[in-house]
Amino acid sequence: MACDDMDNLDMYISYHDSDKELMLYLFDRLEKNDMKVWARDKENCEGSKGTAIINAKIFLVIMSPASMGQGGCSDEVSLAYISDKPIFPVATKEYDEMKTSLNFSMKLILSKINWVFFTSEKDYKTTFPSVLSSVTETIANIEEGTHVGTADSINDELEKPEEEITKASFRIFSKWRRNTRKYQRKTEKDFWDSQFGSKKSEVSWIEFRKTFLAVYDKFLKKKFTEDRISWLVNVAYGDIFRLNHQITKKMYENFAGKTTDSDPDSFYYKLLEYARGKIAMRGVFNMDSTVRLDAVQSLGCFKNATVVASLIDLLNDKDPNMRAIAAIAIGKTGVKNQRIVGRMLKMLQDDDRLVREAACISLGHMQSEIAVPYLVSVWRKEIISHVRNAAEVALGLINSDQSREALRVVQVLSEEMKDLKDSD
Template identity: 35%
Template sequence: MSVEKFDVMISYHENDEELQTYLTDQLTKLGLRVFHASSSDVSRRVEAVINCSVFILVLSEWSAKETLCNDETSLAYISNRPIFPVATDEYPVIAKHLDFSLKLTLAKINWIFFKTPQEYDANFDSLKAAVMNELQTAKSGPTEDANRELSRQASVRNEYNFTIGNTTVREGDIEAEGESDFWERNFAGHSAVSFESLWLCFVIEYKDLLDLQFDEKQMEWLEKLLFKEAFGRNKIISKQLFLDFRGIGSAATAADSKLPRKTFYSRVIDYAAGNLAMKEVFNMNSIIRMDAIRNLASFKTAAVVSSLLDLLEEPDANLRAVAAISLSKVGQGHQEVYEALIVTTEDPDRLAREAAILSLGKMKCEQAIPRILQIWRNDPIAPVRAAAEVALQQMEVPATKSARKMVDLISKEITSLKQQAK
């Protein structure tokens, strides 16, 4: 079944129907394919977010408080969709209704204001120019998420390489030409420093910006996030590890080298927003969680794979099964995925075991053959044994052929002995 693509997806609350209708009409007149749906049509909305080129959020006090709009925005963010917040009121009025996750996600994205119908036509020109620029950029070459390799850097745990906002990087987010970077300003001549020293210099240098975004408790969260996840609990941070986190070290891709060099502060905010957005989408209370897992398998981003691997340990057996199936679509040739799925073949839940087995078969994971053979011979549940047989058929290599012939031979001999006993 072909996937329906859209130029623009509009996320909105039903109380903002008037503005949504205006935007849809204007964008459609430009020849664009626009998706919008009622809040009850969750599955189609999830698919539209992932399969659109541009994501527009009609941002009002109602949508700011609605779980579905929050979840969709987080999904757009981790799917690398360009996000355009279209605000119906002044920032202070809406900001007080934004939770921390959405506020940080939208922190560096330019808002376009449509406060009254009298302003619509004048302000639409700005939105039109930005959207058309994004669509043109998308047509000029392959999209980033379609080409990004699945790679979880050993030195940077759970790397979140998300683009934030739109093609144009805000001037304050990038280092001025010729300006020394954070490390050189604070640790020139040092090959490594303690995490405590790095954090202290970060807080001092970017105090004004941090005070705008984080309260005391949120700063504690940010410090733990960087220590535990960004820098892998390393108490000593080497310059190389720091540069890898910045995306300008030896682990940087050719595509990374062409992008404007963001400040350390900007990189930290990107990382934190990505972390929160991922948690928002996969949160137990997320309305779109199951649909997101199923659809996000088409994106081979490190963050998505990391989350799917984490879901293999969820208490909900259905989520473990869906995660295993999704990993088969993104994990080909990657050892971490293979190992996690092999462990899942011992899951107490039948469906999770089946999903892991079939995923390993689809990816032709030869190292899983001994385990799958064992399941084929010994699992007490017939559908699981059948899944193992299907997986072995998909991995037809000499080892599986020989083992299956031996089992068939033994089975025939056992049947013969039973018949003789009668």
């Protein structure tokens, strides 16, 4: 089926030029099975690849040393992950040959998902039917609304992806006990309750960090190098606990869930999931990313904390165009809090007029009552008409009694100013 538009796009195929032969084979076979497929440089596949990734139901990546190397497909994989696409990795080499090509972020994201191996032309014919069956089933589940997102459907063993996990229902710590009594893992209790006691309402960050590293030492070291473990812990401290020196049980439960009814390892798993999202966002918004602009323009429809946090970071980008696009995207998420609104109000004073215009529209989409007097001030004092018009549009979007009254005054003044000009 032709993909001259992106409506109802079934699949995006990510590949390196050196793997074009396999891409063409997969593209042709999938199209013959009535699937609408998009691939870069393929005839009739118009539009940007970032938009195609976000619109597609499924993301298939052809994994080779070239596609996983520098200048490869990692930014496309990252965008697929944060937009919660089912990811189908198709590897051209055996795992032991591929693992040296995987950087940290790709190993974190892709080694946890079942891979398919096309290592010879013989595999093309024998393996494709299973790929088609999995893809068809996944699309059917998506259309029925029963598909479970990538982040929720994968296990956390980080073993060789081709190895079947025969006891996946067992928690990862069910067969492990530490010898030291203080940090013994008790799978029947949540991390907080088992280590600090259910009645303890807060602990110092130093104690929390020490205990977390002790309890999860074996599995963290199995997955990560020391510097990556340090990075993961800093993510917990900075992003989750907001650099608080004292960690309260309420902070902990806000992230991990109630200790009385959560998975005993909920905090650990959710921290890894958050870290995957964060590192994927870093890949998408890296200055060298080929999908950066498309991602910022489109990701307003995703409201998870990692996306919003990354968009907020982009508000400080040196490129005013990126600041403007990030502001619009944040407005489209519908997420608003004191921090976000305050940051957007400051952007009304940005040196770049496009950024000021974007900040006005974003505050309008947020329907921020607090912003009304600031938007009126912009309309009164701004010398550039496009920014004044954006402030007026924003007042209309807020649609409250206060904003409607402000908009009425603005429109009356506009008419009077127009009459004065005409009389001259």
